[in-house]
Amino acid sequence: MKYRDSDKSIKDIAGELGVETILEGSVRRSGDRIRIVSQLIDAKDDVHLWSKTYDKNLADIFDIQSEVAQEIAAALRVRLSESEKARIEKKYSQNSEAYTYYLQGRDYYLRFTGEANQKAISFYKMAIESDSVYALAYAALGGAYAQNFRIYGLGEVWADSSKIMCEKAIELNPDLPEPYTSLGLYYYYNGKFNIALKFFLKAVDIDPDLNAQISIGQIYASKGLFDEAIPWLERGIRTVPTDWMGYYTLGAIMARLGNLEEAEKLFFKVKEIISPELIGYVFEELTLLYISAGLTAKADSMLVEELNEQKDDPTILFCIATIKLFEGKFKDSKPYFEKVFEISSNQLYPPVELSFLLFIEENRRQARKILDSIIKNDEEEIRKGVENPTYHYNLARCYSIIQDKSKSLYYLKEAINLGWRSHIYTMRDPLLENIRNEPE
Numbered sequence: 001m002k003y004r005d006s007d008k009s010i011k012d013i014a015g016e017l018g019v020e021t022i023l024e025g026s027v028r029r030s031g032d033r034i035r036i037v038s039q040l041i042d043a044k045d046d047v048h049l050w051s052k053t054y055d056k057n058l059a060d061i062f063d064i065q066s067e068v069a070q071e072i073a074a075a076l077r078v079r080l081s082e083s084e085k086a087r088i089e090k091k092y093s094q095n096s097e098a099y100t101y102y103l104q105g106r107d108y109y110l111r112f113t114g115e116a117n118q119k120a121i122s123f124y125k126m127a128i129e130s131d132s133v134y135a136l137a138y139a140a141l142g143g144a145y146a147q148n149f150r151i152y153g154l155g156e157v158w159a160d161s162s163k164i165m166c167e168k169a170i171e172l173n174p175d176l177p178e179p180y181t182s183l184g185l186y187y188y189y190n191g192k193f194n195i196a197l198k199f200f201l202k203a204v205d206i207d208p209d210l211n212a213q214i215s216i217g218q219i220y221a222s223k224g225l226f227d228e229a230i231p232w233l234e235r236g237i238r239t240v241p242t243d244w245m246g247y248y249t250l251g252a253i254m255a256r257l258g259n260l261e262e263a264e265k266l267f268f269k270v271k272e273i274i275s276p277e278l279i280g281y282v283f284e285e286l287t288l289l290y291i292s293a294g295l296t297a298k299a300d301s302m303l304v305e306e307l308n309e310q311k312d313d314p315t316i317l318f319c320i321a322t323i324k325l326f327e328g329k330f331k332d333s334k335p336y337f338e339k340v341f342e343i344s345s346n347q348l349y350p351p352v353e354l355s356f357l358l359f360i361e362e363n364r365r366q367a368r369k370i371l372d373s374i375i376k377n378d379e380e381e382i383r384k385g386v387e388n389p390t391y392h393y394n395l396a397r398c399y400s401i402i403q404d405k406s407k408s409l410y411y412l413k414e415a416i417n418l419g420w421r422s423h424i425y426t427m428r429d430p431l432l433e434n435i436r437n438e439p440e
C-alpha cells in the first residue's frame with residue numbers, strides 16, 4: 001500500500017525492498033463480482049514474466065488466491081514443497097464476508113496507530129460475528145489487544161483479553177502460526193521473554209517466512225544475546241522489509257556495541273517507514289545514541305525542531321529533559337520532567353530522574369514519595385517473574401539516589417545478568433553517581 005500512489009519506477013521500488021521481482025495489480029469489486037488484474041515483473045529489466053486477469057464471483061476468492069500463488073511460483077520457476085502447496089490451498093474460512101472483514105482489520109492493524117488499532121479490533125470482531133470459528137480472526141484480535149495493552153498504554157485488562165483470544169485461536173486451529181505469534185507478543189509485553197520465545201519459535205517452525213523472526217531477534221536482543229539476535233533480525237528484514245521494528249532493534253544493538261554510525265543509519269531508516277504516532281521511539285533511541293557519543297548538542301537541535309511541531313509529546317519532552325540532565329544542567333531539565341509527569345502515565349515514563357532532581361534541591365519528602373512508588377512497582381514486577389532488565393536497572397538508579405549502595409549494585413548486577421548491555425550510557429548516567437567509584 002505504501003507504493004499505491006507512488007510515481008517511483010519498478011526498479012527503484014524493488015531496490016528499496018531488496019527484491020528481484022514485483023507483483024503489481026489491482027482488485028475491483030462490483031456486487032458479488034470481482035476482477036483481479038495482476039502481472040509479475042522482472043525489476044532489473046522491466047520485463048513481464050507473467051500476467052493474467054481474473055473475472056470471478058467473490059465466493060471464489062479463496063480459489064483465486066491459490067491459483068494466483070501457484071501460477072506466480074511457476075513463473076518464477078519455483079518448485080513448491082508439499083507443505084507450501086498445502087498452505088496455499090488451505091481455506092481458513094468459508095465465509096467471504098468474514099474474510100473481507102479480516103483483511104480490513106489487518107490493513108488498519110498494520111498502520112500501527114492507536115486509532116487504527118481500534119478500527120482493526122472492530123473489523124476483527126465483525127469477522128468473528130460472521131464466522132464464529134475463524135481462528136485467524138481470533139489470533140489477530142489477540143495481537144491487537146496486546147498492542148492496546150503495551151504500545152498504546154490502555155491498561156492490563158487488554159492483556160488478559162489478548163491471552164484469551166490467542167488460546168481460543170489455538171483451540172480452533174493448532175496448526176496456524178498466527179495464534180502463536182500473538183501469544184508470543186502477549187508474553188513478551190508481559191516481560192516473560194523465555195515463554196514468548198518458545199511461542200515465536202513455534203510460529204516460525206510452522207511458517208518460516210513469518211515476521212515472527214523479528215520478534216525472536218527482539219527477545220535475544222533484550223536478553224543481551226546479540227550474536228543470536230542479529231541473524232534473526234537480518235533474516236526478518238529480508239522477509240518483511242517494511243517492518244520498522246527489525247531496523248529499530250538492529251539499530252539499538254549497534255548502538256550498544258558502540259557502532260554509532262551504523263546505528264544512526266538504521267534509526268534514520270526507521271524514521272522513513274514508521275507511523276508518525278510512534279516516531280517518539282526513534283527519537284528516544286537517537287537521543288540515547290547521541291548522549292552515549294557525547295553529541296548532546298546534535299540531539300538537542302534535532303529535538304527542538306520536533307518540539308516546535310509537537311509541543312505536548314511526552315517522548316520529545318522526556319528526551320530533551322534527559323539531554324539537559326546528562327549535560328549537568330539539572331535546573332533546566334527539571335521543568336521538562338515535570339511536564340512529562342503531568343501528561344503521561346507513570347507506567348510509560350517512570351519519573352526516576354525527577355526524584356533525583358528533587359533530592360538535589362533538598363526536597364527530600366516529595367523525592368522519596370516518588371521513589372517509594374517506583375521501587376514498590378518495580379519490585380512487584382520482578383516478583384511476578386518479569387525478565388526485562390530495565391526494571392532492575394531502574395531500581396539500581398533508585399537505590400543509588402538514596403545512597404543504598406549495596407542494593408544499587410545488586411540490582412545493577414542483576415540487570416546485566418538479564419541482558420542489560422547499555423554500558424556506554426550507564427558509564428555516563430548521573431543517577432548512578434553515588435556508586436560510580438565503588439570497586440564493584
